[in-house]
Amino acid sequence: MNTRIALAERLPLAVALIAAAVLLASPLAARAAQSPVANVEAVIVDVHSSMPLEGAHVRVFNADTYRVGLQPFQETRTDKQGTFQLKGLHHGDYRLQVSRRGYQTMAYTLDVTSSEHEQYAGHLVLYPSDDPALPRALKGPCGRPMDPKQTASVYMICSGNQ
8 A cells, every 4th residue: 555655646746757858848849940050062172283073072970979980960972063062951060071082081160150041161172192292290190181271170080090
């Protein structure tokens, strides 16, 4: 009998806690659903020739949860003009991983602002895979080159075999 009474006393508390959780989660879900989205465009170019690079693979990751090896939530390839477009990004920070055969894989930070629906991210550079012209000072901790104009926003991606 005592077990039934104890259970009956706790049941209203459990129901109240569940109801509170549902009420708190509802505004967060509604806010995420109504969060404005943006479309982003950029051009991938060769660092030396500034020529656009067709067929570069662009992968998009959430910056807060980015880890090498995770699946991107969006990916695309550049067209003949080296241009790529990302559609429907919610406002916040993202990591773009850009790769192409014969070039170093680079990662860039992208900040999608709340004030713009269409964003142009500019020209993102790729370095040839074995570029002897790069000074030693421009190489990152993985031995990969870093763009001197974007060292604050470029993050190198190291694979396990380096």
